[in-house]
Amino acid sequence: MKIGFIGLGIMGNFMALNLLKNGVALNVYNRTKEKSKEHIKKGATFLDSPKDVAKKSDIIIIMLSDSKAVSNITDGDYGLLEGLDGEKTIINMSTIEPDYSVALFEKIKIKSPASLFLEAPVIGSKIPAKEGTLIILAAGDKKAYDLLIDYFNMMGKRVMYLGGIPKAxxxxxxxxxxxxxxxxxxxxxxxxxxxxxxxxxxxxxxxxxxxxxxxxxxxxxxxxxxxxxxxxxxxxxxxxxxxxxxxxxxxxxxxxxxxxxxxxxxxxxxxxxxxxxxxxxxxxxxxxx
Ligand SMILES: NC(=O)c1ccc[n+]([C@@H]2O[C@H](COP(=O)([O-])OP(=O)(O)OC[C@H]3O[C@@H](n4cnc5c(N)ncnc54)[C@H](OP(=O)(O)O)[C@@H]3O)[C@@H](O)[C@H]2O)c1
Missing domain, CATH: 1.10.1040.10 (N-(1-d-carboxylethyl)-l-norvaline Dehydrogenase; domain 2)
Incomplete structure (x- = not known):
């Protein structure tokens, strides 16, 4: 199972490092490439666009600042949506507007009906992200949640499934x-x-x-x-x-x-x-x- 991780800011940096520490095969993308140095050193592959990440990964995790940043990586010729085919699982862990989360879910289903989507915002800051002790709140496709649970446990100490989007x-x-x-x-x-x-x-x-x-x-x-x-x-x-x-x-x-x-x-x-x-x-x- 190949995981793509998009967004290596304060939180994403450590969350991706924790996946690597647990032996997960990781593709990474960040607008500012320098922030991926440590991940590459630990075995991750940096890909040049979110589209490439979507094409070459089974599960794609997004951890960005806000909905503007999320549309920046999902839309356009090199965006994540362009790279979706078959059954992919997309997890947005950024905190965004509930309405935008629903819209993102719909966009993904239109572009790739077989794909699964979860919103999974986190509670806990830089230190819990580093120590892998975040609280992860998930909502969306239950099948995606079941697929992700082991990976969530590498990043968090508590994971909750709340039902449909946008409950999380x-x-x-x-x-x-x-x-x-x-x-x-x-x-x-x-x-x-x-x-x-x-x-x-x-x-x-x-x-x-x-x-x-x-x-x-x-x-x-x-x-x-x-x-x-x-x-x-x-x-x-x-x-x-x-x-x-x-x-x-x-x-x-x-x-x-x-x-x-x-x-x-x-x-x-x-x-x-x-x-x-x-x-x-x-x-x-x-x-x-
Ligand atoms: N920090 C916390 O304590 C904390 C705790 C719980 C939840 N959260 C939530 O988690 C999310 C990430 O937080 P963070 O603290 O990791 O944020 P951050 O350090 O500000 O990182 C933001 C990430 O978004 C990217 N980004 C921003 N604008 C972009 C754009 N227009 N196009 C493409 N990429 C863009 C940044 O890329 P660059 O590296 O290129 O700038 C970076 O990867 C936020 O939604 C936040 O509310 C944060």
Whole structure:
């Protein structure tokens, strides 16, 4: 079974390396070819287009930033869709709009009716991707899920099948809606405490001792206090996912004022901080004063 992996960014890089570590035969493609050096060294074959990846692989995994990036690799003369023939299995692990996921599924079925499709967005950031401890949420063709389960287990510690598309996209967006609001709460609290002149270490200790203490407060709180904004989960992807949550709330006529407020705060600092970690929302709040 040959796997094609498209997208070697923060997450895709480690996910592909974990497949290689487990002896999987891998074709890779990334817009910026330099990012595939390590994979080639470990036995992967770099192919020059997504079309080639589709032609020469049985299973094709996509891990890109957003739906614009996904259409960039699926469409056009050298796109993935052009290379589909027979029964191929396509898995999109990028976080994209639920509507776009459905549209992608339909495009694939029109071009290649025998092909199977799964959406499989992930929970967990750079370290879980590196350690192979992601949580993988899958929806779509059950046959594809059964085929992929062993490969998912090489990249994640927990895999869930949720039924039809776009249930996994919905769940992923709601997870990040909660995460974004929580991140915003921490950033605002730390900002106010700093302005008042409280000791950073005392507020950190208290927040992490109370009933709502959580891993994100520990990791991101520490990073903010140490002025460390090295990118794990990019600010721009957090804003993208909050935007999806705002749109989803509108579509389902749900009142989500906190989601809109935190999304707007992310938008305010977007140009300045988009490539830093999502915890740079703290700088975005202080920067706007
Ligand atoms: N980082 C996290 O903690 C995390 C956690 C869970 C889920 N996710 C989701 O996983 C996905 C990937 O995240 P990431 O952090 O790995 O992103 P990333 O580091 O920004 O990588 C993005 C990937 O998309 C490619 N890309 C971007 N625009 C493109 C375009 N127009 N045409 C073709 N390729 C394009 C990039 O290619 P180049 O290398 O050429 O730029 C790169 O391979 C996102 O949907 C994100 O929301 C991320």
């Amino acid at each position: 996209s919905y769940l992923k967006i709601i997870n990040n809606q909660i995460m974004g609001i929580t991140m915003g709460a921490l950033a605002e609290g730390l900002n106010l405490s700093k302005k008042i002149g409280l000791d950073d270490n005392v507020i950190y200790d208290i927040v992490n001792s109370g009933a709502f203490a959580n891993q994100m407060f520990q990791l991101k709180g520490k990073n903010i206090i140490e002025n460390n904004y090295e990118t794990n989960f990019p600010y721009k992807h957090m804003q993208k996912d909050l935007d999806f949550a705002v749109k989803l709330s509108g579509e389902f006529k749900v009142f989500s004022p906190l989601t809109s407020a935190i999304n707007n705060s992310y938008i305010l600092g977007y140009d300045e901080f988009k490539d830093e970690d999502m915890c740079a929302i703290y700088k975005s709040l202080t920067f706007k004063k």
